[in-house]
Amino acid sequence: MRRVLAAPAVVLLGLLASAAANANPQPWQLNMTRGATQTAREVHDIHMVVLWICVAIGVVVFGVMFVAMFRFRKSKGAVPATWSHSTKLEAVWTIIPILILIGSAWPATTLLIRMADTSESEMTIKVTGYQWKWRYEYVDYFGKQPGINFVSSLESQANRTRQLGSGMDPRDIKVDGQSTYLLDVDKPLVVPVGVKVRFVVTADDVIHSWWVPALGWKQDAIPGIINSAWTRVDEPGVYRGQCAELCGRDHAFMPIVVKALPKAEFEQWMTAQAPAPAPAATATTLAPTTAPQG
Template structure:
């Protein structure tokens, strides 16, 4: 079924990016897209439940009501046009009923028009790079960084480290072994963000379940997606494409903060980036002048 296939494609991993005790089913997420995907998932689930009740109910009834010990004799007929029409038409109607909203959601996922911010995401073996491209119609310069597995997790995961993974914890005491990074992606709440996702070496896949989608990071190709996060928080993800030896050690952390807080963070980052770029620009200018004089 179309909606079930969509849900499976988006959330079919055997391991959640940020698991919780007694976690079952798909998370509802924190974006409009994730809410729509969750609705499709529930619709598909209950359709499957209904089909299961009908099929297994009929099977159990037939096994009990027409068992051999009660003298039941099998019918001799082998064809019923009416029955075959019913079990052909009904599934087709179910598929159409699920495919229509699923197609609309897929189209909505691709619609990045009206985005207020653009972030370029580049996958590398085995880390992520984030470059802030524009925000509210203005280009952003000198704001970009690599995001790697947090040092305490990286140190613990080494063979013969002798360190206990259960002792790798965040400030709130929660175990975040292999789930945390040194520099999270910071984004504002309530802003439609366009993500331009690509790869720097091999194919990766940028996946944060709470955002409602995952996107392949393919070298030479830029794939687009968008998200508008509902509320502040830390949202974790993973690379969802087997990309080499350390594929399991390149987590994703998105830190969503109020817009005012993000504006201050971005201004500080821009100022620091320009200050760092100034000596390089000056050196390049001096070098060019020397070459001209020579």
């Protein structure tokens, strides 16, 4: 009977885990999200490998410690060993940690190098942090200059709700049935799916940090310094983040929303957002006046 009930339970837990892994971070989520990019998934996989290595080391170390504490205690007549050290044992517990560190560092370093490589980007977006909002400038899209430039701030209803004495309930702020209190903005950053997007990140006042967990990285925004990162979102969707650097009084109220659209839809959006061309200047020709004769 236990086996019959266990099988559906395992399947259900697997489905829930996969759903949570593909979604934005959820309340009480204990593990990293697998994210919406290849980078995020590789970061998650390396994290899990290192986590299980640490679990295995903990089991061995604490297992040996508890065996020594309970099996070889004085009340059972245990007598301390007379030898001072074992060269072979010291060599083993020195070499094994070195191999574990090398085995863990190699894939992590390789991934960090790929994450830092912004070459062959097909699009560039400049991100500037302010107290307490973000500015997005679309610098380049396949060699064209879209000229799109806007500020993204906390959504107005959430901004009113957070005020002391507003009398408004944060639980009423939802998008598609999910609570988005302090996680929604008036103007999201829109990016195309399947395009390598380079971000150049800076700040205008104090240090901020641009962080969307589903992308698999975060980047500090430092005044006077340009940091760079890149992403390629695989699936359309809305991915939320926040400033990850304590930057002042309203630090908690500068969320980030990235909206990934299929390439065709993104280009339609970009066309609609492009600034209207300036009206052509009209030259007014004044006819010379002739003074009356006589």
